[in-house]
Amino acid sequence: MGGYSHEQARELAALSRSVGRQVALLIDRQGRVEMVLVGDTGAITIPELPRARTGSGRLRGLRLLHTHLGTDLLSQEDLMDLLFLRLDGFGVLTVNEWGEPLTFQQAHLLPQAVDGKPYRVHPAQPWDRVDADMVAQVEALEEEMARAASDARAAAPARKTGTAGIAAGAVPQGRSHAEHIARTAALASEDDGPAAVLVSVSTAPRALQELNLTELVELARTAGVRCAGTLIQRVPSLNPKFILGKGKLAELEVLALQGNATMIIFDGELSPAQLRNLADVTERKVLDRTQLILDIFAQHATTRAGKLQVEMAQLKYTQPRLVGKNRAMDRLMGGIGGRGPGETKLETDRRRIRDRIGRIKDELESLRRQRAYARARRAKQRVPLASLVGYTNAGKSTLLNALTNSDVLAENKLFATLDPTTRRLRFPHERELILADTVGFIRNLPKELLEAFRATLEELEAADLLIHVADAGHPELDRQLAAVDTILTDMELHEVPRLLVLNKWDTLDEATRETLRAVHPDAITLSAATRQGLGDLVTEIAGRIDWERDLRPCGKRGDKGSGAGDADGSDDACLAADHYDDDKDRDEDGTDAGYDWPDMESDVVQ
DSSP, X not given: OTTSOHHHHHHHHHHHHHHTSOEEEEXXXXXXXXXXXXXXXXXXXXXXXXXXXXXXXXXXSEEEEEEEEBSOOOOHHHHHHHHHHTOSEEEEEEEOTTSOXXXXXXXXXXXXXXXXXXXXXXOOEEGGGOOOOHHHXXXXXXXXXXXXXXXXXXXXXXXXXXXXXXXXXXXOSXXXXXXXXXXXXXXXXXXXXXXXXEEEEXXXXXXXXXXXXXXXXXXXXXXXOEEEEEXXXXXXXXXXXXXXXXXXXXXXXXXXXXXTOSEEEEESOOOHHHHHHHHHHHOSEEEEHHHHHHHHHHHHOOSHXXXXXXXXXXXXXXXXXXXXXXXXXXXXXXXXXXXXXXXXXXXXXXXXXXXXXXXXXXXXXXXXXXXXXXXXXXXXXXXXXXXXXXXXXXXXXXXXXXXXXXXXXXXXXXXXXXXXXXXXXXXXXTEEEEEEEOOOBOTXXXXXXXXXXXXXXXXXXXXXXXXEEEETTOTTHHHHHHHHHHHHHHTTOTTSOEEEEEEOGGGSOHHHHXXXXXXXXXXXXXXXXXXXXXXXXXXXXXXXXXXXXXXXXXXXXXXXXXXXXXTTSOOHHHHHHTTOOGGGOOOTTSXXXXXXXXXXXXXXXX
């Protein structure tokens, strides 16, 4: 009864009073005592517990029964331990001054919060009149949790039917901020895959946090993660230990329990200490925005260069976050030269990462030279280069396909294109140029990625024209344009001629179109999906390219003050290009695409 026998209650109370400390028992579902804990007069510290049953929708399989020396019942700290440790139940047995049990009170978690509380606290009862089957109660709770999760998964197809048109980009008249946030959350909640709670903690205004969190939801969806809930907190200053306050941590745990979330993803970058502390207190996998983006890049990298660049970015991110937990093999080394203190395991891991980063840099330098040779050969043939740049998921790959009749992967997801792709675009009068599609940008692009992808982004340095593709229907258009401008300026590409293209024009109403025309009078408006307006773009590209200009041998722009070939300013790559065969002057994937001008003229008529 109550999870204990009368003899156990009397013995526990007497023992607790005799030592003058709180005593606790951790009991499994078979009634076996797994652990005995001894605290002080007012509190008890629970050590790290095994995680065998901490999967989504399941409780830990342990309940805690502990004594209070006095008449105090369950405290808020007790209830927080119940919540964070996902215990089957939490009971307190009060003890009088003669070491006799007085009253018993218990609490357990709920499948859904009631009155804002994720747990139920039962009224206190005389210790010898408690009549409750703890095991049956816990099993019923787990069944209800599993049923709630099953109902949520069953409801996803119905929601997906209602949002299918939205996912296909069929929402006309543009989207407001609220509509965009609601749309993104609906799409992310119906995806399959592991569930995560997405969190934004910042000193920024709440409206800005909501927009940033919406983008984080899109990133999670691209990574194959289902959004189980979101949490926003605006703070005057960030908590250096947990980033969140204890109250919000409890709210976060409630969201994770209700959504069966196995991960927590934060918008922004967490310090190594914050990552470690959050993982310890929540007992869930904790990621920040940088880790999520790195994971997306790792999923989408297909070429040797792309995989190397992603690996180097991941190693640079991981290196300062290594924490030595297992010291069993520290400073063990044998043989001549191995005597002495030796290395710790942590030092060895860091050295291996440094060595691996050095090898990757050498391989990337070799690949960079190969790309320089290809650019040099194109420049030697006087073939101009135009590069598509822009915010991720703006439609760059779709535009490349429409212009060159190609079949490059184009999805309604962030960073669907990772490796650079080039196609040859032919014009009348025997003219042609190389059109390059590069990785999309995003606000606060992780510095590790920007450094790792320097070799890939050198295509932009060699460009005669940057075609900035933007999603005209996105409610954060201006913010995305500013983010791309900032990144290009940081890369010292702000002086390269640029052409703004407002894509997805067909999703706007006439009033929004007039406003955008007034704000961006020099922009080209089109819809890459419907091919409407492509004629205007091609005409503008032809007019912006200086076809008679003497191109630099390696495609580098003369106003940068750098050499044509290598990073040190030498012309080795340019000289090496003289030995290239014409057959090797291909696009990176070997495709040589032309352009059908009669079709384009018909598009212009439309």
